[in-house]
Amino acid sequence: MSYQADVIVVGGGSAGVAAAIASARGGTKTILIEKNGYLGGTATASLVTPMMPNQSKGQNLTQGIYQEVLDGLSQKYGGAERFSDNNPGWVNPELLKTYLDEVCTTAGVQVFFNLELIDVIRTGNTIEKAIGFFNGEKIEFIAPFYSDASGTAELSHLAGVPMLSDPGRQAMTLRFLMGGVNLMRLANWLEEVDPEMKNSAVFHHPNGHWMVSTAHTLDGPGWVLRPYFEEGIAEGLITSAEAAYFQIFSVPGMPGVVSFNCPRIETDHPLDPLDPKDIQYAYMKGRQQITRLVQFCQAKLPGFEDSFLMQIASQMGIRESRRIQGKYVLTDEDILACRKFPEEAVAKSSYPIDIHQASPNADKGGLQKLKDGDYYEIPLRCLEPVGIENMLVVGRCISASFVAQSSLRIQAVCWAMGESSGKTASQRILTLKA
Numbered sequence: 001m002s003y004q005a006d007v008i009v010v011g012g013g014s015a016g017v018a019a020a021i022a023s024a025r026g027g028t029k030t031i032l033i034e035k036n037g038y039l040g041g042t043a044t045a046s047l048v049t050p051m052m053p054n055q056s057k058g059q060n061l062t063q064g065i066y067q068e069v070l071d072g073l074s075q076k077y078g079g080a081e082r083f084s085d086n087n088p089g090w091v092n093p094e095l096l097k098t099y100l101d102e103v104c105t106t107a108g109v110q111v112f113f114n115l116e117l118i119d120v121i122r123t124g125n126t127i128e129k130a131i132g133f134f135n136g137e138k139i140e141f142i143a144p145f146y147s148d149a150s151g152t153a154e155l156s157h158l159a160g161v162p163m164l165s166d167p168g169r170q171a172m173t174l175r176f177l178m179g180g181v182n183l184m185r186l187a188n189w190l191e192e193v194d195p196e197m198k199n200s201a202v203f204h205h206p207n208g209h210w211m212v213s214t215a216h217t218l219d220g221p222g223w224v225l226r227p228y229f230e231e232g233i234a235e236g237l238i239t240s241a242e243a244a245y246f247q248i249f250s251v252p253g254m255p256g257v258v259s260f261n262c263p264r265i266e267t268d269h270p271l272d273p274l275d276p277k278d279i280q281y282a283y284m285k286g287r288q289q290i291t292r293l294v295q296f297c298q299a300k301l302p303g304f305e306d307s308f309l310m311q312i313a314s315q316m317g318i319r320e321s322r323r324i325q326g327k328y329v330l331t332d333e334d335i336l337a338c339r340k341f342p343e344e345a346v347a348k349s350s351y352p353i354d355i356h357q358a359s360p361n362a363d364k365g366g367l368q369k370l371k372d373g374d375y376y377e378i379p380l381r382c383l384e385p386v387g388i389e390n391m392l393v394v395g396r397c398i399s400a401s402f403v404a405q406s407s408l409r410i411q412a413v414c415w416a417m418g419e420s421s422g423k424t425a426s427q428r429i430l431t432l433k434a
């Protein structure tokens with residue numbers, strides 16, 4: 001079996017969906033292949049919600065398809081809400097799946113689900129074909145232009161693009177949802193224990209919903225939830241590794257539901273997301289850790305008295321794996337100096353450097369903010385792989401240093417670069433056809 005298009009996008013996460021929509025809207029026949037049975041990638045499969053803010057002076061730096069999708073998801077399904085800080089990216093991962101189907105279909109993108117890219121045919125600097133696998137069949141996808149939005153740079157890797165990798169420098173996290181949480185009680189308690197909102201955020205949305213988040217880490221002074229976590233450790237409910245990083249957010253359109261950006265997978269050595277044995281360990285360890293965190297929340301945190309474990313992410317949360325070697329490698333200095341480039345940017349980002357400690361001897365990490373009110377730019381050259389002329393790479397696997405990637409990986413930035421790359425792809429195709 002074989003399919004032909006002008007542009008083939010591999011991977012339907014934030015970057016791939018934006019790339020496919022922009023390419024199709026640019027008048028090019030676009031196919032999107034996705035190994036899961038739904039779109040959204042890490043946002044839906046790994047339950048990563050909310051999308052972190054990408055703002056400068058209170059204004060959102062990512063607009064375009066990203067903003068349009070969030071507005072549509074909010075208006076049609078109540079699946080997105082804007083926080084009091086003007087971040088529009090609090091989303092419901094289940095409703096996002098349905099809405100992305102609709103937006104892609106309306107744009108004219110042909111989507112293939114449960115279809116995994118397994119091989120590439122390359123001649124010189126050109127990709128000739130991408131080979132997918134579906135129910136035991138190999139299927140050919142042929143196009144003059146390709147987009148690698150696989151997160152793990154799979155199309156690029158199979159095509160022989162050189163990689164920059166730091167396996168295991170970012171912690172993996174298996175995220176989960178708890179239901180039956182009394183959000184008003186949780187919000188009222190947080191306002192009581194954290195009146196300055198140092199580690200928490202509470203917003204009673206005009207629509208009546210409670211939007212709530214809080215966090216705790218064992219590092220550094222002043223974490224207001226510390227006594228509760230110390231009690232949890234002393235009583236054997238959780239380990240100190242589980243108390244080392246804890247973060248929760250309510251979810252739009254899911255009353256009484258809280259999404260956990262934890263646990264970091266506990267390990268005594270760095271876990272390589274490209275090693276199947278490490279991934280097996282991470283899932284099993286993660287599920288054990290989640291079970292303990294659930295019991296801790298039920299026992300110690302107001303609002304969780306009648307709560308229950310609702311969903312464990314079906315896909316491990318991988319913050320970083322392969323990064324391609326592109327025509328330009330975005331550096332640590334570019335991020336810290338908020339560098340602008342002479343050419344038009346494919347994305348602008350103000351998000352901090354954000355490294356999650358992966359194991360006891362690893363980089364302690366943490367958040368390092370950029371210059372207040374400023375942002376850096378990502379040039380198209382970071383999306384252009386060395387050695388291949390008819391492909392752009394988008395999302396968390398672009399050409400960047402480890403530290404730069406820890407900032408640019410947030411979803412708003414992935415959406416922005418996806419949209420820019422889709423426009424570039426369709427322009428290149430139209431020029432070819434002219």
Ligand SMILES: Cc1cc2nc3c(=O)[nH]c(=O)nc-3n(C[C@H](O)[C@H](O)[C@H](O)COP(=O)(O)OP(=O)(O)OC[C@H]3O[C@@H](n4cnc5c(N)ncnc54)[C@H](O)[C@@H]3O)c2cc1C
Nearest residue numbers: 011013014015035041042052117150151317318395396411
């Ligand atoms: C634990 C965790 C917490 C995070 N927290 C936040 C946060 O709070 N806010 C925020 O904005 N960002 C956060 N991030 C970062 C952000 O979610 C990701 O970096 C971003 O979603 C990546 O988008 P992407 O499109 O590059 O890749 P992905 O979303 O990973 O999409 C890649 C897609 O490609 C598909 N694919 C892969 N290989 C193949 C193949 N061979 N064939 C077909 N399809 C394939 C995958 O199934 C997937 O759908 C977090 C990430 C993690 C892991």
